[in-house]
Amino acid sequence: MTDSTPVVVRVPATSANLGPGFDSLGLALGLYDEVEAALTGTGVEVEVVGEGAGEVETGEDHLVVRAMRAAFDRMGASQPAGIRLRCRNRIPHARGLGSSSAAICAGILAARALHGGPDASAALPDDAVLALATEMDGHPDNVAPCLVGGFTIAWSEHDGTPRMVKLRPHAEIRPVVAIPDHRLSTKEARGRLPEKVPHADAAANAARTALLVAAVTQRPEIPILLTATEDRLHQDYRAPAMPQTADLVRRLRLRGVPAVVSGAGPTVLAFSTADTHDSIASEVGNDWHIQQLDIDTEGARVQFSETR
Numbered sequence: 120m121t122d123s124t125p126v127v128v129r130v131p132a133t134s135a136n137l138g139p140g141f142d143s144l145g146l147a148l149g150l151y152d153e154v155e156a157a158l159t160g161t162g163v164e165v166e167v168v169g170e171g172a173g174e175v176e177t178g179e180d181h182l183v184v185r186a187m188r189a190a191f192d193r194m195g196a197s198q199p200a201g202i203r204l205r206c207r208n209r210i211p212h213a214r215g216l217g218s219s220s221a222a223i224c225a226g227i228l229a230a231r232a233l234h235g236g237p238d239a240s241a242a243l244p245d246d247a248v249l250a251l252a253t254e255m256d257g258h259p260d261n262v263a264p265c266l267v268g269g270f271t272i273a274w275s276e277h278d279g280t281p282r283m284v285k286l287r288p289h290a291e292i293r294p295v296v297a298i299p300d301h302r303l304s305t306k307e308a309r310g311r312l313p314e315k316v317p318h319a320d321a322a323a324n325a326a327r328t329a330l331l332v333a334a335v336t337q338r339p340e341i342p343i344l345l346t347a348t349e350d351r352l353h354q355d356y357r358a359p360a361m362p363q364t365a366d367l368v369r370r371l372r373l374r375g376v377p378a379v380v381s382g383a384g385p386t387v388l389a390f391s392t393a394d395t396h397d398s399i400a401s402e403v404g405n406d407w408h409i410q411q412l413d414i415d416t417e418g419a420r421v422q423f424s425e426t427r
C-alpha cells in the first residue's frame with residue numbers, strides 16, 4: 120500500500136472549570152498542537168517536536184494513535200496497517216491546559232478525515248466525535264471547547280451522552296495564563312475531591328456559574344468577574360497538591376484580579392484588563408511562564424495536506 124495523503128489537524132489548548140463551573144465550563148485558547156497524520160503500509164511511526172518530546176510513548180500507546188484506532192473502530196472501518204504521525208506540540212502536558220483532550224480530539228479528527236475525506240462527518244458525526252473524545256478523556260469541559268472553540272457549556276444526559284453549547288465570549292475577556300514548570304496529573308488532582316460537598320457550597324457554585332456565563336458573554340466587569348470566579352467545589356480540596364498555585368490564585372484575587380485554577384491545575388488562569396495587567400505581571404514573578412492568549416474561536420481545524 121502507498122502512503123495516504125496526510126491530513127493536518129490543529130487543536131487548541133483549553134481551560135476547564137473557570138472557577139465554579141466544575142466539569143462544565145471551558146474556554147478554548149490560542150495555543151495549538153498540530154498533528155500531521157498519514158496511513159502507511161506497516162508499523163507506527165511517531166515523531167514528536169516540542170512538548171512531550173522524548174517523554175510520551177511513540178508506538179501504539181501514543182495517545183493520538185490510540186484515539187485514531189478508537190475512531191476507526193467507531194466508524195466500523197478496518198484498522199490501517201500503518202500510521203505515521205508528526206506532532207508539533209505547544210500545549211504543555213499535565214498543567215491543566217487540556218493537552219490530553221487536544222491529543223485525543225486530534226487523533227479522532229485525523230482518523231475521520233483520513234477515512235472519510237472532506238465529507239468526513241458522514242462517517243462520524245460531530246456528536247459522535249464529542250462522545251468518543253469524552254469517553255476517552257473523561258472531560259467534556261475540555262473536549263467541547265477544543266472541538267468547537269470559544270466558551271462552552273458541556274453536560275451529560277442521564278444516559279451519559281455528552282452535549283455542549285457554544286457561546287461567544289465578550290471581546291474584553293482576555294485570558295492570561297501563568298504556567299509553572301512542575302506538573303500535576305488530572306487523575307491525581309481528581310483523587311483529592313470528596314465524595315460529597317455541603318449543600319450550601321453547591322448552591323454558591325450554582326449561582327456563581329450562572330453569573331460567570333453572564334460575565335464572560337455580556338458583563339466582563341472586574342467586580343462581577345471576581346465574584347463569578349469564586350469556587351467552593353474543587354479548588355480548596357486540591358490546594359494541598361498544588362500549594363504554589365493556590366497561593367498565587369489567593370494573592371491575585373487579593374489584588375482584585377479574577378484568577379482561578381486552570382482545569383485541574385497547576386496553571387493559573389486570570390482574566391486581564393488594562394487595569395489588572397500590571398498587577399498580574401508583578402504578582403506572578405519569575406517562577407511562572409506568563410502568557411496572554413487569544414481566545415480561539417474556531418476550535419479544531421482539519422486541513423488536507425498537499426505533500427506526501
Ligand SMILES: Nc1ncnc2c1ncn2[C@@H]1O[C@H](COP(=O)(O)OP(=O)(O)O)[C@@H](O)[C@H]1O
Nearest residue numbers: 175182212213214215216217218219222304305
Ligand atoms: N500531544 C500528546 N501526545 C501524546 N500524549 C499526550 C499528549 N498530550 C497529553 N498527553 C498525555 O496526557 C498526559 C497529560 O494528561 P492530563 O494529566 O489529563 O493533563 P492535561 O491537563 O495536560 O490534559 C501526558 O502526561 C501524556 O501522557
Ligand SMILES: N[C@@H](CCOP(=O)(O)O)C(=O)O
Nearest residue numbers: 135142215216217305382383
Ligand atoms: N473538570 C476537569 C478538568 C480537567 O482539565 P485538565 O486540563 O486539567 O485535564 C477537572 O477539574 O478535573
